[in-house]
Amino acid sequence: MTSIDSAGLKRMFDEIAAAIDADKDRLCQLDGVIGDADHGIAMALGFGAVREALAQLDLAATGPTALLNTAAKSFLNAGASSGPLYATAFMRAAAAVKGKAILEDADIIAMLRAMAQGIQDRGKAELGEKTMVDAWLPAAQAAGAAQEAGKTLLESLETALAAAERGAEATKDMIAAKGRSSRLGERSLGHMDPGAASAVTIIKAIRDSLA
Numbered sequence: 001m002t003s004i005d006s007a008g009l010k011r012m013f014d015e016i017a018a019a020i021d022a023d024k025d026r027l028c029q030l031d032g033v034i035g036d037a038d039h040g041i042a043m044a045l046g047f048g049a050v051r052e053a054l055a056q057l058d059l060a061a062t063g064p065t066a067l068l069n070t071a072a073k074s075f076l077n078a079g080a081s082s083g084p085l086y087a088t089a090f091m092r093a094a095a096a097v098k099g100k101a102i103l104e105d106a107d108i109i110a111m112l113r114a115m116a117q118g119i120q121d122r123g124k125a126e127l128g129e130k131t132m133v134d135a136w137l138p139a140a141q142a143a144g145a146a147q148e149a150g151k152t153l154l155e156s157l158e159t160a161l162a163a164a165e166r167g168a169e170a171t172k173d174m175i176a177a178k179g180r181s182s183r184l185g186e187r188s189l190g191h192m193d194p195g196a197a198s199a200v201t202i203i204k205a206i207r208d209s210l211a
Helices: 006-034 039-055 064-077 083-096 105-123 133-148 153-173 180-188 194-210
Strands: none
Touching: 006 039, 006 064, 006 194, 039 064, 039 194, 064 083, 083 105, 105 133, 105 153, 133 153, 133 194, 153 194
C-alpha cells in the first residue's frame, strides 16, 4: 500500500513539469502538422507555473485538496491553451480526495479517473475524435479496472500508461473532430494528436513519481 502526502504530490508535479519540458520540442512538432505548433510550449508554460506555485506552499500545512486546487488555478492563470482542460482535471482530482491528508492506492486511482472525466467533460470530447481524451479515458478506465482486480498501484499505473500509449497511437488513424485540427479533415489522418501525446508524457511521469 502506497501513502502519498502533499510533499509526494508536489514531487509528482515537479516530475511532470520536467518531463513536459524535456518533451516540448516533439510536442510542438506534432502540433505543427495539424495545429499551430505551440502545444509543447503551452504545456511547459502551464506545468512550469504549477511548479512555481507549489514551491511557495507550506506543505506541512497544505492538504492534497488545497495543493491540487492551487495547481488548477496556476495552470489556468498561465494562459496555456489547454489551461481550462487541465484546470478542470486538477479541480476534479481535488474533489475526489477531499478531506484526506494521506492518499492511498485507491485515492490515487480515483484522482486519475476524476482528472480524465474532468478533461472529457470540459472539452466535450468523445473517444475517437482525435483529442487527449483518446489517451486519458482509456488510461483511467484501465487503472480503475486494474485497481478493482487487486493490482498494486505500480501495476495499475503501468496498465494505465500502456492504455494511454495505445490510445495516442490510435489517434493517427482518426480524423480530427475538435479544435483547429478539425479544419484539416482527412489531412489530419496519419498524425498523432499532440494532446494525446502529452497525456502519455504526463501519465508516465505520474507513474515514475508515485509508484
